[in-house]
Amino acid sequence: MLTNPRSDRVKAVRALSRRSVRSRTGEFLAEGPQAVREAVTFRPELVRDVYVTPEAGERHAGIVEAARAASVWVHEVSPEVLAAMCDTESPQGVAAVCRVLDLPLDSVLADLPTDAIVCVLTNVRDPGNAGTVIRGADAAGADAVLVSDASVDVYNSKVVRSTVGSLWHLPLSIGASVPEILSALRDRGVRLLAADGAGTTLLHDADLSGPHAWVMGNEAWGLPQEVRDACDDVVRVPIHGHAESLNLAMAATICLYASAEARRTSR
Template identity: 35%
Template sequence: MIHDSVITSVHNARVKAWTQLLEKKGRDKQGQFVIEGVHLVQEAMAATVPIETIVYSEERVHLLPKELLEQAHEQGIECIAVTEQVLGKCTDTQSPQALLAVLPKLAWQAEQLLDTGEGPGLVVVIDGIQDPGNLGTIIRSADAVGATGVLLGRGTVDLYNPKTVRSTMGSLFHLPIAQGELLEALPQAAAQGVAIVTTSLQGSTSCYNYDFTQDVWFVIGNEGQGVSQAVAGLATQHVLIPMRGQAESLNAAMAATVVLFEAMRQRGV
């Protein structure tokens, strides 16, 4: 077993810096974010994301996969053992997992989402989603159907919010996720022949009748207000999700998932 340095004080300068990453202001200032738990750390390592530091509980190191820390050392990742008190200070969960990692923010740009490589693109566009769990779920669904990317518009909850990161279950490392101004990005995409599609209760076409085999940027709106008026005005198609029961509408993440899986079905599972 490799023995790393141990931090025991919550007043340590490194600990204070990690604690600041729990808030958006701190994440923006440092250009970093935190992931917690073995699964997320393994997903990041498998995706060759440049992890800067792994912080783990000295008391619970025996519970961690032995190969995880060994692989981290081989990759030159800084590993630091801490006390349970220090670990708790650096997370926002009541029962912290045995390790966390500090990573630089993802470097994807909105322009890169137009370069889909082979085949038609399927980009999921987020217009003002506020709930971190919803955003994480949508990213997981986008990953599950093989979407080519995700674009986060202004007013959307921070991608690096700890709750969002946990909700993605590692999917944020599997596909490009960029942030950009939708009023600029959507017209650029449309100018290159991309269909801009939103869902609407007033939509005239069922999502099951719309052709998702073409290049599509699918826009998902805010939980309460839906797609903003300005963004809706840029859409080339408004589709409807048919419902047989008495529910008026679906949760934003559920609606997104329904449409995305229909797009996957049409493109060939």
């Protein structure tokens, strides 16, 4: 059992809370039983080490078994060691060091189906929003999430936690510029739908047939005019009550589910 919270191994894991270290090592930390369970189940080849306290190991025996079955190193650690490794104040007893899983933009787009649904995050800065959008895209059956270089680092621990494991369920491309993403999608015949409160097309009137991508903007200022102009349509979710606006993640999930329903009825 690892019991020294000041050991070099613990310090190295803790250092993954810094973006510069994640970029240099190509690794990040996934915290909590749900995130680790999905990682060892869906992408075990990307999991380097699993760390688990004795109590959590008994409670989440399935995670430990799945990790060992996939030849992933499982380390028993004291609660103090896990707390020193993790970013959260109250870790849930399980964490895993994982390799990054994003793919080149061209690779993701080459594998899109003919009725693809894609989500593009242009300047999304809030970790919770970014993670929840990825989770919503997964739930709606989207085929890919593309995250621009101007958005939050998806391997930020808050983003990883907010995805609740969806990070390992669908293709993800990170780091291309917004113009590069939009141009690449257009070249592959994917229609671009800007989701923005300034849109003149209501969601229920939008053309959601064929391959299309929802382009989502910043939480505070939405999409800049040049991005809206680069899209085929600007669509807004109608607000029937007195709410001023919708949270970005809520709006993205509503739009993605509308696309999923349109695809379901057309098949």
